[in-house]
Amino acid sequence: MDACLWPGKSLIMQQYHDNEWCVPSHDDSYIFEMLTLEGAQAGLSWNIVLSKREEYKKAFHNFDITYCSKLSDGEIENIREEFNVIKNLLKLKSVRNNAMEIIKIRLEFGSFSNFLWNYVDFKPVINNWKLDSEAPAKNDLSEKISRDLKKRNFKFVGPVIIYSFMQAIGMVDDHIITCPCHSKNINVR
Template sequence: MEGIKITRCSWVNKDPLYISYHDNEWGIPEYESRKLFEIMCLEGQQAGLSWITILKKRNSYRNLFHNFDPYEIVKLDEENIQNLLIDARIIRHKGKIQSILNNAQCFINMEQNGEDFSDFIWSFVGKKQIVNNWTSPNQVPSETDISIKMSKSLKERGFKYVGSTICYAFMQASGLVDDHIKDCLCRNKK
């Protein structure tokens, strides 16, 4: 196998965790509402940071936030929040931590109003993955008209840390869009 060059999207470093995430998760369509909720929450935690930072803390987030079960998250009280703010296993940013609690309540409100989170999210792309044909990472946008609309709709429902750039990263991570560069091995798997 020596001499065979494996090409991945340029944002992937040599960390095995990052490689696994890129190869097995990023850009693969996710339809389960609670998994989509998790991805959205984690993308919000990334704001101003690199994704690998959040990825390395993802299991801690899952543990501390009840596997992103919104109905359990909303039960967290002020003492729980204070403990989270001093827990080095996650990003200790009050606004980001509170956004998870806030967004859990928003998720529940949507369900109680008969609105399925997955259906809502996938409606922005007509329930079909957008496959882009970028040849260079410089072509990949940080936001699109769709992510701007998604951000606005989420904010109207009360969600926090869902700006248009975060929404586009969420769309990439959850497979609403496939932004693997054309020569990436993940593009060539299809």
């Protein structure tokens, strides 16, 4: 079976592809982590962001939403100076901002996961692409979620970021149809 080509020869990208990409997750901390990392990627390569992932985990206490929501400007500046994360201050401040908004959503929906997965009736959208290049950069759903999150004051949630985020948390399965990781092939590998 031919796997997706986008991970290339990068071990970190291959591991992410094989073990996480398009795998459904309902864990709010993981979902917050992916939202943070996808936002950090804006303008950069995913490989760069993944290479800094462990530093992000240390800096943001394993993406503890309550902890992140209470970070002071000074603590965010310290993270920027002391950890090997993307140094963009707006991206770093978005971690606190988005954590605060997730807490509000949890009060309304019970979890951030419930809020997001409701968009797809709690079932992943399984695509059947023959080539990596067929997967879109954004779609109507990512545009809708992006608009809704922006109305709720989330940052770094444009429709392209949100589509990648949907892949990251498994709301969509964009593995090519011949990839062993595609939903239809999971039980036969």
